[in-house]
Amino acid sequence: MRSTNNSILIKHAYYKRRAYAIIANVSLIAIVLCICIMMLLYGNTNYSLDVVIRVLRGENIQGATFAIATLRLPRMLSGLLVGIAFGIAGNTFQTMLRNPLASPDIIGVTSGSSVAAVFCILVLGLSGPAVSIISVISGLLVSMLIYLLSKDISFSGSRLILIGIGIQVMLQAAISFLLLKASQYDVPGAMRWLSGSLNGMTMKGIPTLFIVVMVFGIISLLFTKYLQVLELGDEFATTLGIRLNLVRIILILSAVFLIAFATSTTGPIAFVAFLAGPIASKIVGRGSSNVLASGLVGALLVLSSDMIGQYVFSTRFPVGVITGILGAPYMLFLLICINRRGE
Known part of the structure; x- marks a missing residue:
């Protein structure tokens, strides 16, 4: 009788937690959609929702179109x-390596794309799709190098983070060396890209x-259950029959492709990948998948920070500057907490 009651309580808690996670994700979707609409409505000239809908339908309205x-x-x-991409990729690395510091913009993945883009802009004089393609390839190669260097007899998340x-x-x-040696006329373009911007x-x-x-977002969602098991430790995952190396490679490749393409599009938007996962975990609660929520929080951070940078201050700032202001204090707080726990 007692075991039956316990089973009912466990099922009730499971469905309650699942319902809460669904409500949280739906709420995040609604908030992101509202900000997307606001970005279309407001600017130097404000337009009504009716005008925006007519333009999106293909109607040509002078000035508004x-x-x-x-x-x-x-x-x-x-x-x-790019917000969704940064959010999902950051959460994947942090969950898989079981460390909130294991964000792509901290462990070198984002810089792999950035250094190639800066080299193309400053040295080769390239722009547009060529920079994006080379940036993506460089990000993949650097990520592969980090993974190979961190793999000894067995995989070590701590070793990967340190490397x-x-x-x-x-x-x-x-990157600093390239900026110092570059022509002063080329540096502003590279700096705008490095700051992370939605301009242009x-x-x-x-x-x-x-x-x-x-x-790659869908792949990450499909592998959510494996990601949650990996968070519990390699021994537990092996006991359940999970092919660790295969699952890790798929998850890492998915995250790297997301980061590389997002970075090649807007530049390295600071701390979005670092912040999205922990914030999403707080919102959906422990024990629930936060992959979708991480993507939505990432989008929310990018879109809201861009609006703040464009319209709140007298000077317009790139989105990466605002996310950097938000992320730096959290990183310091996290380091202090980790130090106090002796980790």
């Missing part, structure tokens, strides 16, 4: 997609980014 379809829509879609931080420092030094976004690159985010 250019402002909404050419400027605001690509900016909004880029922010939405990643070392490579991150080395790549940042390389066009619809040309949106389809590719959308496909990448959809494909």
Whole structure:
């Protein structure tokens, strides 16, 4: 009788937690949609919702069509997609390595894409799709190098984080060297890219980014149950019959593709990948999958930070500056907490 009551209580707690997670995700979707609509409505010139809908349907309205379809829509879609990509990728690394510091922009993955992009802009004089392609390839190669260097007899998350931080420092030094040696006329363009910005976004690159985010985002969602098991430790995962190396490679490749394509589109938007996962975990609660929530929080951080940077201050700031201001205090707080726990 007691075991039956316990079983009922466990099922009740499970369904209650699941319902809460669903409500949290739906609420996040609603908030993100509201911010997306606000980005289309408000700017130097404000337009009504009716005008925005007519423009999106293809109607040509003088002034509004250019402002909404050419400027605001690509900016909004880029922010939405790169936010989802950064959020999901950051959560994947943090959960799989069981460390909140294991964010792609801290362990060198983002810098792998950045150093190639800066080299292309400053040394080769390239721009547009060529920079994006080389940036993605570089991000993949650096991620592969980090993984191979961290793999000894067995995989070690702590070793990967330490090696990643070392490579991150080395790549940042390389970027600084390129900036110092570059022509003063080329540096502003590289600096704008490095700060992480949605300025100058066009619809040309949106389809590719959308496909990448959809494909690798869905893969991450499908592997959620494996990710949750990996969080409990390798021994537990092996006991359940999970093929650790295969699952890790799939998850790492999915996260790296998301990060590389997002970084090649807007530049390295600081701390979005670092913040999204922990915030999403707080929102959906422990024991629930936070992959979708992490993507939504990432989009929320990028879109809201872009609006703050554009309209709150007298000077317009790139989105990466605002996310950096938000993320730096949290990182210091996290380091203090880890130090106090003796980790």
